[in-house]
Amino acid sequence: MSYCVDISPLDKRVECWRSHFPQLRRKVHGRPLVYLDNAATSLKPRDVIEAVQQYYLRDNANVHRANHALGHASTTVYEDARKAVAQLIGAAATQEIIFTGGTTDSINALATALSKSYLQRGDVVLLSELEHHSNIVPWLELSQRMGIQLVYLPIAEDDDRVVKALEEHIERHRPRLLAVTHASNLTGRVLPIERMAEVARQYEVPMMVDGAQGVVHHRIDVAKLGLDFYAFSSHKLYGPMGIGVLYIRKKWHDVLPPFRFGGGMIDEVDYQSVSYAQAPYKYEAGTPHVAGAAGLLAAVRFLESIHWEEGLAYEQQLLRVAVDTLRKVDGIRLLGHEGGQYDPIVSVYAPKVHHYDLAVLMDQMGVAVRAGHHCVQPYLKKLGLKGTVRISLAFYNTEEEVEYCADALKRSIQILTG
Numbered sequence: 001m002s003y004c005v006d007i008s009p010l011d012k013r014v015e016c017w018r019s020h021f022p023q024l025r026r027k028v029h030g031r032p033l034v035y036l037d038n039a040a041t042s043l044k045p046r047d048v049i050e051a052v053q054q055y056y057l058r059d060n061a062n063v064h065r066a067n068h069a070l071g072h073a074s075t076t077v078y079e080d081a082r083k084a085v086a087q088l089i090g091a092a093a094t095q096e097i098i099f100t101g102g103t104t105d106s107i108n109a110l111a112t113a114l115s116k117s118y119l120q121r122g123d124v125v126l127l128s129e130l131e132h133h134s135n136i137v138p139w140l141e142l143s144q145r146m147g148i149q150l151v152y153l154p155i156a157e158d159d160d161r162v163v164k165a166l167e168e169h170i171e172r173h174r175p176r177l178l179a180v181t182h183a184s185n186l187t188g189r190v191l192p193i194e195r196m197a198e199v200a201r202q203y204e205v206p207m208m209v210d211g212a213q214g215v216v217h218h219r220i221d222v223a224k225l226g227l228d229f230y231a232f233s234s235h236k237l238y239g240p241m242g243i244g245v246l247y248i249r250k251k252w253h254d255v256l257p258p259f260r261f262g263g264g265m266i267d268e269v270d271y272q273s274v275s276y277a278q279a280p281y282k283y284e285a286g287t288p289h290v291a292g293a294a295g296l297l298a299a300v301r302f303l304e305s306i307h308w309e310e311g312l313a314y315e316q317q318l319l320r321v322a323v324d325t326l327r328k329v330d331g332i333r334l335l336g337h338e339g340g341q342y343d344p345i346v347s348v349y350a351p352k353v354h355h356y357d358l359a360v361l362m363d364q365m366g367v368a369v370r371a372g373h374h375c376v377q378p379y380l381k382k383l384g385l386k387g388t389v390r391i392s393l394a395f396y397n398t399e400e401e402v403e404y405c406a407d408a409l410k411r412s413i414q415i416l417t418g
């Protein structure tokens with residue numbers, strides 16, 4: 001299956017991509033929707049919506065242990081989704097793909113499992129200063145409950161400095177785990193995870209990457225990078241909400257115990273004893289989100305069908321337009337975008353105006369952007385800020401939308417500053 005691939009020039013191809021996203025046709029406050037809140041959640045292509053609907057219209061039944069046709073159909077779509085995800089992120093084996101509720105759920109699950117089998121009081125977990133709360137709070141909980149220590153790596157604009165700082169931090173703190181974001185949801189900064197993974201490997205420090213944003217804008221190859229764990233959510237990757245992935249490298253399957261318990265994850269149960277199934281099932285207790293998996297499978301197939309690389313290259317082009325255009329708006333400042341590698345996310349703040357007021361006015365003009373701390377409070381506090389307006393792009397956005405957004409921002413600032 002292929003969509004839009006033979007269409008040129010590029011703006012016609014973008015139009016074709018857009019035609020697959022029904023929400024792009026709706027209006028808000030009587031104006032065409034300009035959706036620039038993609039880092040919070042992406043819009044869904046029709047194929048994804050239909051896959052979820054078809055699942056409930058036709059195949060709905062519980063997975064595994066089923067000996068009827070619908071049970072088999074349901075199990076097939078669920079396991080096909082696992083295979084598609086394994087391929088998407090370059091996992092060496094499908095058993096390495098664990099379905100969870102999303103990135104937050106994946107990191108919580110991992111922290112719980114590591115706390116039972118690997119981390120001990122006094123151990124250091126090395127995070128970056130740019131982490132989302134989802135990759136801070138689960139470790140803070142371990143720090144409060146069992147006395148692990150958290151150390152934060154500074155993230156400079158220059159990748160060489162990041163890698164050097166990583167080496168120094170590893171030498172100084174001897175962490176038992178490196179857990180960093182692939183890309184910041186606040187600034188869009190992409191961490192040099194390939195080089196960081198190399199350093200981690202050299203020092204034999206296991207590495208977890210929060211791929212909530214990264215997986216949406218990069219072709220990742222977890223096996224090639226030698227990552228131990230990779231977490232992401234379906235809903236940011238054009239799939240349904242309520243399902244996500246925790247990649248657990250095979251060598252950890254005997255080390256990491258299950259993190260949830262009940263049906264579906266056992267080998268044998270007695271009144272006083274239990275033995276567990278093999279991965280991935282030992283990590284997936286209870287009835288899974290099969291409709292979500294069907295939708296995620298459709299999302300992955302959709303991305304392949306449009307030749308996703310072209311969308312990714314176009315996003316970078318759009319990002320350059322966004323940065324150039326936003327820099328020309330009086331009264332605002334941009335976070336970052338000074339030289340390092342960035343995903344198509346731009347946070348701006350206006351020293352004289354509250355970010356919420358800006359976002360509310362922009363919404364009235366049809367522009368959906370997010371204002372607030374974006375779950376990155378520690379880093380914002382370090383910058384002396386309470387919040388930003390975040391503009392986050394996807395491959396279905398256009399230069400006209402970016403320009404309209406910059407204009408809406410300009411008009412909102414004028415209104416608010418009189």
Ligand SMILES: Cc1ncc(COP(=O)(O)O)c(C=O)c1O
Nearest residue numbers: 102103104132134185212213233
């Ligand atoms: C970098 C990052 N990590 C984690 C999360 C949490 O994702 P979810 O809410 O889907 O669990 C987000 C969501 O914005 C994110 O951007």
